[in-house]
Amino acid sequence: MTLAGCSHPGRPVLQSWLLRLLALALGLLMTGCATGPQANPADPLEPWNRGVYKFNDALDRAVLKPVATVYQESTPELLRRGIGNFFANLEDAWTTVNSVLQLKGQAAGESFTRFWVNSFFGLAGVLDVASEMQIPRHNEDFGQTLGYWGVGAGPYVMLPLLGPSTVRDTAALPADWRGDLVTHIEDVPTRNTLIGVRVVHKRGRLLKQEDLLEGAALDKYTFLRDAYLQHRRNLVYDGNPPEEPMIEDVETDGDETAK
Numbered sequence: 674m675t676l677a678g679c680s681h682p683g684r685p686v687l688q689s690w691l692l693r694l695l696a697l698a699l700g701l702l703m704t705g706c707a708t709g710p711q712a713n714p715a716d717p718l719e720p721w722n723r724g725v726y727k728f729n730d731a732l733d734r735a736v737l738k739p740v741a742t743v744y745q746e747s748t749p750e751l752l753r754r755g756i757g758n759f760f761a762n763l764e765d766a767w768t769t770v771n772s773v774l775q776l777k778g779q780a781a782g783e784s785f786t787r788f789w790v791n792s793f794f795g796l797a798g799v800l801d802v803a804s805e806m807q808i809p810r811h812n813e814d815f816g817q818t819l820g821y822w823g824v825g826a827g828p829y830v831m832l833p834l835l836g837p838s839t840v841r842d843t844a845a846l847p848a849d850w851r852g853d854l855v856t857h858i859e860d861v862p863t864r865n866t867l868i869g870v871r872v873v874h875k876r877g878r879l880l881k882q883e884d885l886l887e888g889a890a891l892d893k894y895t896f897l898r899d900a901y902l903q904h905r906r907n908l909v910y911d912g913n914p915p916e917e918p919m920i921e922d923v924e925t926d927g928d929e930t931a932k
Contacts, residue, residue: 722898730893737876744877753874759797762797768780814849818845829901
């Protein structure tokens with residue numbers, strides 16, 4: 674595999690697509706925030722988001738889920754583990770950068786150590802040697818970096834094909850794309866194949882959780898939204914998010930102040 678610079682002809686097309694997706698989400702945010710008094714404050718675009726969710730779900734059921742099911746059932750567990758390790762190792766590189774941007778020295782050092790140890794001694798990351806050495810794995814992306822520096826999550830946004838997001842995480846997509854080492858592979862067929870394998874691998878890992886979701890959630894859209902927002906909030910605050918004031922408490926305090 675060869676890493677390329679910024680001038681590859683195929684890359685601007687994908688970057689342009691991401692920027693258009695971001696512009697679409699922000700444009701809808703500006704034009705469609707009012708959805709009635711019963712709207713969830715975190716999801717003012719719920720009618721749009723539900724429509725996109727239905728589209729994504731239909732596409733998933735028709736294409737991605739069947740492919741992921743075949744992959745999960747036909748690929749030996751040892752091979753699947755190696756594939757997961759390989760992509761996780763690539764993610765450690767971008768985690769290192771974001772840990773530095775968040776002034777997390779220890780996490781940056783551990784992520785960098787994981788990356789070079791697994792890259793050189795773990796067959797390009799297929800073997801997770803770093804975990805055997807008890808070097809912890811961290812998870813940082815540019816959306817978390819923006820959150821660390823005080824950028825609010827903004828409204829929930831369901832993106833076509835990409836799934837759950839927020840305005841902040843959508844704005845971070847171009848940076849996350851540039852930080853993804855897979856996107857810097859010069860050979861287009863190799864790059865696209867790796868992107869496809871990664872998508873199918875991640876979808877395959879969600880099959881068991883999806884079975885639980887089908888049986889437990891009355892409204893899958895609401896469950897997915899709330900789970901995503903809570904998960905992202907926990908990531909930004911490293912598992913220790915501050916308590917959010919209850920709406921009733923805020924209204925009560927306001928009434929008492931007025932009196």
